[in-house]
Amino acid sequence: MNFETEAYIDEYVIDGENSGVFAGDGTSITYTPENPDIPPSVSIPTDEITSVTFKRDTTLLRNRPLGWFFAAITLVLIFAVYIFYFAGTDPPGLEYEMLFFVFLIIGGISTTYNYFSSEDYDIIIVQIRTDDGESHVFTGRLNDTEFVGACGELIESDIETQNLNKKLRTELGD
Numbered sequence: 001m002n003f004e005t006e007a008y009i010d011e012y013v014i015d016g017e018n019s020g021v022f023a024g025d026g027t028s029i030t031y032t033p034e035n036p037d038i039p040p041s042v043s044i045p046t047d048e049i050t051s052v053t054f055k056r057d058t059t060l061l062r063n064r065p066l067g068w069f070f071a072a073i074t075l076v077l078i079f080a081v082y083i084f085y086f087a088g089t090d091p092p093g094l095e096y097e098m099l100f101f102v103f104l105i106i107g108g109i110s111t112t113y114n115y116f117s118s119e120d121y122d123i124i125i126v127q128i129r130t131d132d133g134e135s136h137v138f139t140g141r142l143n144d145t146e147f148v149g150a151c152g153e154l155i156e157s158d159i160e161t162q163n164l165n166k167k168l169r170t171e172l173g174d
Contacts (some may be wrong), residue, residue, distance in 0.1 A: 001026060001046075003150035005140070009033065009042075012123045012139040022138050022150060029128065031138060042136055044128060049159050053127045054151060055173065056165040057139070060121035067115030074108030077101055103131040124127065124168065126149060142171060 007022035009031055018035035028048070031042040081101045122142035129135050140147030150173050155161050162167050 001153045001159075002154045004118060005144070005150045007031065007126075007138045007140045007147060007150075008104075009038065010137050010139075012060075012121070012141075013131075014060070017074065019111035022140075022147075024150065024154065031136070044136060046157075046159060048131045050129045050131055052154050052159055053129075054155075054161065054163045054165070054168055055125040055127070056142070056168050057123040057125055060123065063115050063118075063120075067112050068110040070108050070115065074105055074112060076107060077105045081105065093161045124148070126151060126154070142168075148172060 001015065002025050004021060004023040006019055008016060010018060017035045018033070018038055020031055020035075020038070023030050024046075025031075028046055029044045033039070034040065051074050081098060085098050124140055124142055124147065125141075126138045128133055128138070140151075141146065148171060155163070155172055163172065
């Protein structure tokens with residue numbers, strides 16, 4: 001076992017600062033954060049590791065229904081602004097409300113665009129348990145070949161591993 005890749009500690013945050021270098025060799029598994037404000041480096045000797053568990057997090061996948069929801073809300077807001085302010089039914093004293101609606105429309109368009117244009121994040125969660133009961137969690141993306149390779153090397157090592165997802169079994173070669 002010999003790997004070095006980028007990973008996130010504790011949880012995956014899109015463009016988060018909790019990333020660092022996740023590395024392992026025959027004697028230990030280490031994590032060194034890139035940001036000095038993140039808790040200090042972690043070094044886990046391999047002889048103290050009781051198990052390594054692999055899970056898959058799909059909460060950041062397939063957010064298209066949310067995109068369609070925000071698109072519908074935005075269209076309703078655009079229609080309401082048109083009816084109230086441009087179709088001749090101009091109620092007196094609602095200029096500030098129209099400005100507020102315009103900001104909501106801009107936000108709705110931006111949110112809809114983000115849901116439709118952003119990529120899906122399929123996340124691998126690696127949980128390492130030690131003899132003294134500590135648990136360390138490292139995460140990375142399934143389409144990050146270096147991180148998937150590191151997970152594959154952990155599976156091939158002498159450390160007891162458990163894979164809790166069928167798709168990960170095919171991806172990681174388990």
